[in-house]
Amino acid sequence: MAIGIRGPRTRHPWRTRVTRALLALCALAALFATATAPARAATDTAPQAAYLADRLRENPVHVTDQLPREVPQSTARDFAEVAERTGVPTYVLVLPSLSGTDPGLLDAVHERLGRDGLYVLLDESRVTDAVAYGVDAPADDASTVALYELPYDVGPLRRFERFAEVVAQGDEKAKARAEAAREKYDDGAEPANAYIGSTDRSEQSSFTGALLVVVPLLILVLVPYVRRWWLRLSPAPQDKGIEGTKGAKGAKGAKETKKGESGKQAKRPVVPPASRTLRWTVAGLALASAVAVVVAAPRVYDQTRSSWSPPPRAFELNARLDRVAEGLAEDPVYADPESPRVLDAAQLDRLQSRIRAFARSDGGGPVFVSLVPQLMEDESGGDEEAFAAAVHDKLGKDGVYVVADPLHGSIDVFNYGLRLDSYSLAFDMPESITVGDANALDADDYLMGSRLAALMTVLDKTERSDEPTTADSPYPVTDAVREDELPPLFGPDFWSALFPGVVVAGAVFGVVAGLLGIVGRALRRRKPEPAV
Structure with a gap:
């Protein structure tokens, strides 16, 4: 393979100098830009920390006024009572979740307040941070237990109660409890919700309405039907027949007797009517079942609110x-x-x-x-x-x-x-x-x-x-006082489920009647009536 030989390359000193100068300028520009590039704009948390420290100086528990629908300020007394159970000086801040995202917020508040103790930061649902300054308190383990042992919707006060309970137990028990809670959660054992919503209440109301109709109707129609089925299934008493007689007249009489008896066997047994006592008993049972549903349903479905928070004032x-x-x-x-x-x-x-x-x-x-x-x-x-x-x-x-x-x-x-x-x-x-x-x-x-x-x-x-x-008038906001109230159990969903309850009762009766018919035929085939 032949390789061509290039002649001597012509040099251009001025181009080289210009190129080097441009590269040098670019490098200097890049260096200058790197050295003087403005940092990513950041928020200033010093005024926030100073304000919160002043609030804690006035009261060791500060509940924000920005969460009245979830954590009203009236709950500050409840948080203060729980804080006393920790056994150490405790300072509590309840703020909106995004207001306390700075990981150094509690450090800054403690530095400005200048008091040692257990500092706890909560938002509208949980304990977001907890640090012990100058006191012995298992803050991290207590936070873990409060997070994993309780349903997510119990609210910050209930979580803080669990937090304080674990802190009071000491380091050793708190560590063991935190490990157990974490392992249980990792295994998929997540606690069930503590509260229900309007959809759940709607389902409860519909089920109660249907049950109020289905149970009494089934008692009224199934008890008489099963009674008739059972009596028809039982063999009717048979006549012993007529003894043979002498002569043609006796033979003829015997023949007519057999014919009459075979006709009787082809007919269904006559079921005697139910007694008055039985009829009144069935009606009483149906009425009692309806009363039981009405009385028991509010006790079983006793939730009245969809949230832990008290109504704001x-x-x-x-x-x-x-x-x-x-x-x-x-x-x-x-x-x-x-x-x-x-x-x-x-x-x-x-x-x-x-x-x-x-x-x-x-x-x-x-x-x-x-x-x-x-x-x-x-x-x-x-x-x-x-x-x-x-x-x-x-x-x-x-x-x-x-x-x-x-x-x-x-x-x-x-x-x-x-x-x-x-x-x-x-x-x-x-x-x-x-x-x-x-x-x-x-x-x-x-x-x-x-x-x-x-x-x-x-x-x-x-x-x-x-x-x-x-500007146009705004749309009305949801009533903050009543927004967490669940609809009444005996509300529109309850009444609208009454007619479907009749349909369900009819369907159940049809299924039971069909099954009893099949069972009856099977029993008759296994135990045929004796021939005369």
């Missing part, structure tokens, strides 16, 4: 709204102190400056920004529009109300009484502002500062209307 449903309205009365930007901060000082100053400029603009006005979580367990049921309307009613001032969720990253805008196109604000707002792009969703602070700045730019450019406009 009026002040608990208004506590957070009052807090936010009071904050907005002093500053147009209110940041929830229980949540991580998503705006730094510089971003907050720029936002407040933009708000003041918008208020002075033609057709502009006040802007109120609430950096507050929107949760299914809060007073508004997680409905941002209902929350904004309630805050507007509390504050009593028209303007643009912005609801920015620091835990989920959403931004919603509602106009109350300004000369702005409310429809455009509600439906034409860019998703990069309301939801955020991929970069925003990846950032701990959801890039809330830049998105709120973009929102103010949109407000500046929003078309002004001739007359003030207002």
Whole structure:
């Protein structure tokens, strides 16, 4: 195989120098970018920790006002009573689940509070973190037991009770109990739910209604039917026949007698009617069964609520709204102190400056920004529009109300009484502002500062209307006081199941009658009646 020989390569010194210079510049640029690239935006938990430490300084148990539907503030006394069972100084924080995701939150709270003890963090369902500072308490093992030994829907108070029980047992027993609970859970032995839902109650009501009809009807129709079947199955007493007589007359009489007897054998035995006592007994049994169903069903299906939480009171449903309205009365930007901060000082100053400029603009006005979580367990049921309307009613001032969720990253805008196109604000707002792009969703602070700045730019450019406009009234939220109440057992589902109960009773009667017929034929074949 011949290999070609290339001639000498022509060198271009200027190209080489340019190439090397470009490579050097690229390397320097990459190095500079690496050294100066901004870190991923993070939330500031120092103000949150300081606020929570102040609350624990006032009371060793702090229950948030943001979960009235699940953990009303009135349960703080119950948590305090349970905390005394641990045998060590115990500090309890009950916060929304996403508010306590920072693994160093309890460390920061303890450092600011400056008191040793057992620090426990709970959310709306379980113990999320527990750390012992300067005291001997099996916090990790107690958390494991509280997680695995109880059904998931028992609520935070019941879990905290189990947690305190294990802490009081000491290190050795707590460790053994935690290992046993973990092994049992790994084997698939998950505890059954402690509460039922509306679907379960509907099934209970339907079953009770059907049972109320099926049992009495079957007693009324099956007892007489089985009695007749049994009497027909029993052989009827047979005549001994007529003795033979002499002569043709005797033979003829014997022949007629046999003919008559064979005709009688072809007919079914005559069943005597039931006595009055039997009829009244059957009717009494049917009535007693109906009464038993009505009396026993509420005792068997005795659940009245679908959740552990007590109904919230009026002040608990208004506590957070009052807090936010009071904050907005002093500053147009209110940041929830229980949540991580998503705006730094510089971003907050720029936002407040933009708000003041918008208020002075033609057709502009006040802007109120609430950096507050929107949760299914809060007073508004997680409905941002209902929350904004309630805050507007509390504050009593028209303007643009912005609801920015620091835990989920959403931004919603509602106009109350300004000369702005409310429809455009509600439906034409860019998703990069309301939801955020991929970069925003990846950032701990959801890039809330830049998105709120973009929102103010949109407000500046929003078309002004001739007359003030207002956002539509929000849909009514679920009644927080009654939402956990189960429907009554003897409700619509109970009554609607009565007629199907008649159908079921008829079907059961048909099946039983068919089976008895088959059994009767089989018995007659095995025990034929004796021939005469």
